[in-house]
Amino acid sequence: MGDVLRALIDALGEDVVVHGEAVAARATSYWDASPTRAMAVLRPRTTEEVSVALAICHRFDQPVVTQGGLTGCVQGAVASEKELILSLERMSAIESIDPVGGTATVQAGVTLQAMQEAARAQDLLFALDLGARGSCTIGGNVATNAGGINVLRYGMMRALVLGLEAVLADGTVLSSMNQMLKNNAGYDLKQLMIGTEGTLGIVTRVVLRLHPLPTSCNAALVALESFDRVTELLSRMQRDLAGTLSAFEVMWNDYYRAATEPGGHRAPMDRDYPFYVMLQAEGADAAADAARFETLLENAFEAGLIVDAVIPKSESERRALWEVREDFEAMLHGRTTFLYDVSLPIREMTSYVTEMRANIAAEWPDARCIVFGHMADGNLHLFVQPGVDGAEHAVCDEAVYAPLKSRHGSVSAEHGIGAEKRAWLGYCRSEGEIAVMRALKQALDPKQLLNPGRIFDPA
Amino acid sequence: MGDVLRALIDALGEDVVVHGEAVAARATSYWDASPTRAMAVLRPRTTEEVSVALAICHRFDQPVVTQGGLTGCVQGAVASEKELILSLERMSAIESIDPVGGTATVQAGVTLQAMQEAARAQDLLFALDLGARGSCTIGGNVATNAGGINVLRYGMMRALVLGLEAVLADGTVLSSMNQMLKNNAGYDLKQLMIGTEGTLGIVTRVVLRLHPLPTSCNAALVALESFDRVTELLSRMQRDLAGTLSAFEVMWNDYYRAATEPGGHRAPMDRDYPFYVMLQAEGADAAADAARFETLLENAFEAGLIVDAVIPKSESERRALWEVREDFEAMLHGRTTFLYDVSLPIREMTSYVTEMRANIAAEWPDARCIVFGHMADGNLHLFVQPGVDGAEHAVCDEAVYAPLKSRHGSVSAEHGIGAEKRAWLGYCRSEGEIAVMRALKQALDPKQLLNPGRIFDPA
Known part of the structure; x- marks a missing residue:
């Protein structure tokens, strides 16, 4: 030993x-x-x-x-x-919830789902939500600045953290457990720990921001003929659902077809539309909110923006619609799949997808390229299935990431860089930016001991 | 020379x-x-x-x-x-606005009001708003992480900045002009420049987040008998106005009386209520939103939460109500006034105000102590008028700041520390926190050349 x-x-x-x-x-x-x-x-x-x-x-x-x-x-x-x-698995306590201030004080090892449930028990919402909710932890959500399906309305994890406590590389405890929405007394040190993937300190406790729990929920799956119409629908719904639109998830046809293949999810509507959007609004007036939601969909239909729609009539129907978007594991089984999480300006998305697909087809003519994501956040997820043995991950990465450069996109919208994407950081961050990241690392962890080699190579 | x-x-x-x-x-x-x-x-x-x-x-x-x-x-x-x-006075261009992505790219010297107007011209909202809008600049708003009256709904300036460009102490240009809501490709370097009061770099250009422009606006001035009822009204309105509540400004009786003194603003209602709240909701459905707003106020009245209310019937009446809250310069004239901007958990506010007033009265029995602020953000503004000649600022500071310590409050909610509050930073930041601030300063500006001595003493 x-x-x-x-x-x-x-x-x-x-x-x-x-x-x-x-x-x-x-x-x-x-x-x-x-x-x-x-x-x-x-x-x-x-x-x-x-x-x-x-x-x-x-x-x-x-x-x-x-x-x-x-x-x-x-x-x-x-x-x-x-x-x-x-x-942090043993540090999973929810220490306190303050309903007046709308805050929760928790240890870093609590799971996201446990936090969501504890808030809901007090008629409050912890607004972060993502597929891994049952396993992922608040500390991990902080370290990776987690995103997910509610970012459009509530922001990423960064917007939901009011204060935190972290241990620095030398063992110093940095306690900055602010509980207020506003605190401009000097540098906001929690920002050093949010999204830095554990390279500057280990988060041990967090003060979270809670929101009022919505009491109405209206969702729909709609079909559209073009990406221009998708962007117009987004603009309209953001405007007309004023502050209540919480999700706007777009699926390209290939995603929807893959999710509803025989043996997969039942297709809620025809499988030949170019685009599908799952949208959801949450408010506080069940009858009025439902009427308004349906009116806005009718208007969008009459204006030719959407060509088909399914509105769930029950909670189980609503969940079934969401499964088409969220439960995609079946389409990954038995085939080599490379997963991506890019972001780029919405106005660049169509041309990006076209160029990216062409790059993939040039390498692997029979490849399947599945596109979907949190479009309102500028965030697309891609599943690339080369369809041949021995396809190289790095070749696919180049095909996916290269078209981001001229479009000012990012190789990581919400997953972070870790060890896996380190080689591609330079595709969306300048030498100058990476030099400042290294200077921060050097200032707080000069021995390079915390999660070394994650995000960037050691100095 | x-x-x-x-x-x-x-x-x-x-x-x-x-x-x-x-x-x-x-x-x-x-x-x-x-x-x-x-x-x-x-x-x-x-x-x-x-x-x-x-x-x-x-x-x-x-x-x-x-x-x-x-x-x-x-x-x-x-x-x-x-x-x-x-x-930065010459760098005042609005370079571009992207309505699809909801972003504006601007130079740091543009005024807040010019930015607001440029967004509005495209049916978009730049959501930061504060009294100094006509003079303050976007660069200053970034450097101070400005707050103001819409923080409850849209967050502080930090939440409205997607990317920025800054010049570091040695002249290096750090360009990080991200346009997306999500970008987790390494450290989020813009956080180094937001709220650090120009001590780590000079912000030259900014990518701002825009929101849809609300088309309905409902406001009311209401009176309440106790602070408990103010907090209950806030909880209700946050819940029932789901996502549309944009302002909730509380005024203690002394503020309201001072603002409506003879020669000042006309008092919209009786001047003897213990608390007044100016609230506002902005949505996208004029008729439905107005009906809902009035119903919620009626319910609050029937439940005994509010005892009086004025709902403006025109835009000019709405502005006149806001003037009671925003136009307070008259009450400062001709008397020594010390201004404060503290934050603390809402549940601590009543006891804080009581203790703070007692501290002031112990020093100056005839002092006037005016309390109001962005209560939903945990932010109170205080005007202390000692009523005697030669009152020492530092004595007043001690009286106001000392009761924050045990309540985990902050000596600066939104104004920052600058040179003026430097001596009091230790009342709400630990030695460990200040040491990390200094380490960041040392990493990015080792010669201590940018805004030296602001926030903390030189190392």
Whole structure:
């Protein structure tokens, strides 16, 4: 046993330090059931234990990888044998909820779903929502600045964090547990921890912003003939549903067809329309909101903007419609699939998709290229299935990312960079920007111990 | 003439470098008509000229103070004779507006009002709004993370900035002109410039987020008997006006009385109620929104939450109501007044105001203490009028700020720290937090040249 492990066990006890064969008994991630590789896994119960652990690692120059719910998509939390894992899994308490101020104070290891449910129990909404809700944690949501389906209305995780506590690379506890919407007393230090993927500190506690719980919900799946009409529908609905539009999810025809293939979801409408949009508005006046929603859809129909629509008549019908958009795992099975999460200005989307598809077809003529996403946020997800054996991931990356450059797009809208997209960061960030990122890393973690090599190469 | 001035004139020309007597011909600020003190005033026309200027200042170790609209309240932009002023006044172009993406690309020196009007001309809303709109600039709004009256619905300036370009202390141009709602490709560098009061860089261009322009507006001034009822009204209105409530401004009785004194504003209702709230909702369905707003007020009246209400019947009546809340200059004339801008959790407000008033009364028995503010944001403004000659500002500061400590409040909700509040930063930020602020300053401006001594003492 190495010196650092001995020092950790002496300070924190065997119960906190998982080592030896017990490490391999843990799965690598939600996506990868193979045994975890790491020198050890720390499972601290308190911020103080995280601080003690990091102080020891700092003394021994020991790299540390932070783990939350392990649902991340960019290999950010997958460790090597030389790295030590620090998991927040035991710090999962919801400490308090303040209904007057609309805040919740929680530990970083609480799952998103547990937080959503605790808020709902007090007639409040924690507005972040995404498919991994059952496993992903608030700490991970902060570290990755998580997005999801409600960003249009409530913003990304950054907009939902009022304060936080983090442990820096040397073990210093940085407590900045602000509870107010407004606080301009000096630098807003929480921004250093939001979306920096655990490279500047380990988030241990968070003050979250809650919203009133909507009491009405109106949704529809609509079909459209062109992308121009999709953008016009978005503009109209944002204007006319004033503040209540919460989701506007677009699916290109190939996505909708793939999701409704025989054996998949039942197709709620014809499968030949060029575009489908799942939209949802949430308000506080059931009768009036439903009437208004239907009137706006009728108007859009009469104006020729939409050509077909399905309005669910029950909660189970509404959920079934959402499944077409959210439950896509079946279309990934049994085929090599490369997943992407890009963002770009809405006005560039059509030309981007055309160029990207051409790039893919030039490499693999039989490839399937599935496009959908959070269009109002400028965020598209792509599934590329080359349809041949041995297709190289990097070749596909180039085909997908290169057309973003001239369009001022991003290689990561919401998943982050992690280890997987590091080589492509330069496609959307300048040398100057990356130099400033490195300067921040150098200022806060000069030994490069926290999630090293994630986002950018070590300095 | 010193070497640095000679070098600046050689590089940028006499037209850009205001020096000698012309400096004193400029007023110090919106609040202070006395002559500007500074070594010189630079008026660059482009980002490149800002870059050249800062590179020269860096070479000569010359401190630089950035100026926008000069409406700041914390002496952040007031220079000394040893400092050089860099004003963005010539960089006031609105470069482009993208109605599909809902973005505007502007230079930092454009006024807030010009930006609001340009957006409105395209049926879009730039949602930041505050009293200084006619003079304050977008660059200053970014540097101070401006707040104002729409934060409840749209967030502070931080939520309205998608990308920006800044010049660092050594003249490096950091361009990060993101246009998308989502971009998680590495650190979100714009956060370094938002709310850091020009201490880490000079913002030259900004990509702003626009929103759909609301087409209905409903407002009311209401009276309430207790602060508990004010908080209950806020909860109800946030819930029942789902996403459309845009302002909820509370006035304690002393504010309302002072604003409606003889010679001041006409009192829209009785002057003896303990609390008044100005609320406003903006939507997209004139008839339905008005009916709903009135119904909710009737319900609040029947439930005993509110005891009186004035609903304006015209736009001019609505503006007259807002003037009671916004036009308070008359109550400041002719008396020593100390202005404050604190924030604290809403649940602590009543006890805070009681303790703060007792502190003031203990010092000055005849003092007037006027309380109002953006209550939904946790933000109170205070006007303290000691009523005696020679009252010391620092004594008043202590009386106002000390009761914030145990309540986890902030000495600055939206005005920032500047030079004026620097001594009080430690009342709401820990040594550890200030140490991290200094580490960031050291990383980006190691010579301490940009707005030196603002926010915290030099390292």
